[in-house]
Amino acid sequence: MAGKIIIGVTGAPVSRRAVDWAVTRAAQRRQAVELVSVVGGAVGAVGEAEVLGAAQTATQRLLDGEAARVADAGVPVTTRVESGNPVTKLIEAAADAALLVIGSDYRGPGTGPARGVHGIRIAAGAKCPVVVVPDRDLGEGMGIVVGIDGSEVSEHAIEFAAAEADRLGEPLIAVNVWTPVHTPRNAMEVYPDLYLANMQSTAEEVLALSVAGLSSRYPDLRIVRRVERGHPSQVLAGIAADARMVVVGTHGRGALARFLLGSISQELLSHLPTITAVVR
Known part of the structure; x- marks a missing residue:
């Protein structure tokens, strides 16, 4: 499969599992990866620009850290910070990708209504295959x-x-x-x-x-x-x-x-x- 693998990155532990899985696959298939993280979009609140700027800076540090962590895999890695709705932005980022990989936001039974909703919405909208990695040792x-x-x-x-x-x-x-x-x-x-x-x-x-x-x-x-x-x-x-x-x-x-x-x-x-x- 030619093309780039897009990886949705957050600060959650499951995000590392997703990055590791995707980078291993990319190394075996000689693909490049792009680490994409999304911060909240603007809503027009006073002082918002400063908050968003700080969030984007922190997010870029997160991506740089992940890129450095997997550097030894020998896979070409780029990073991108987006602002807006995470589901929409990841779908857009993967418009021309070979694969989109994300960590699950599923929290298990009995822990509230958000049972992997991001994974479901992204899989429904993405044009490429979507891989969702669970937050547990498999x-x-x-x-x-x-x-x-x-x-x-x-x-x-x-x-x-x-x-x-x-x-x-x-x-x-x-x-x-x-x-x-x-x-x-x-x-x-x-x-x-x-x-x-x-x-x-x-x-x-x-x-x-x-x-x-x-x-x-x-x-x-x-x-x-x-x-x-x-x-x-x-x-x-x-x-x-x-x-x-x-x-x-x-x-x-x-x-x-x-x-x-x-x-x-x-x-x-x-x-x-x-x-x-x-x-x-």
Whole structure:
């Protein structure tokens, strides 16, 4: 993947995790990175210019420190300080980027309403793939999980995930989750065996077609196919909890694309079982 990686930088500890992950990837793929940090925009208050100036100076010091910290990686690093809304400014900064990487603002269950909202909004609006790094030690996860549904966006997610798996020498875990049709009078979820068998068979066929051709492009890639019954986001989160990354597509369309995100990708970003990539 050619092009620059944009990294959203804040003073939070998770920001360092995001920088480290992105710089490591950039070094392996010979990409440049740009560290971008955003301070609040002007609202017209008395004395505001002095406050903003001080904030921008402090923010530039933060970026300079991060650039110095990763200098030994041998990756070209530039920095940029922006003023305004963080979501909007990061989306704009990544308009021509190959990848946008941010640390999560998710604070875990029971800690208020802001459950990774910045990551969700940025993933919905960015033109490039967005990677969100959780604020915790991920341990020794294995495999790159990708959610598959047969759509065009899903194909983009598969290609991104396959390239990551090949780069890392990890297996690609391709997952297609099917859910029986819900009917109000079927609270016990009793379905004919033939219907369930057909759903399973169709999902297996979609999965097989989706990964066909990967072996020719990535001859050393090991592909693990999984077809599961259940709710897609729950199943993917469960599998991804033991993986290095999970990759899903976003289904935003048309003029409202920047405000819309598919329910599966949104729910994964709301819980972050591991490093999560959303691909348009």
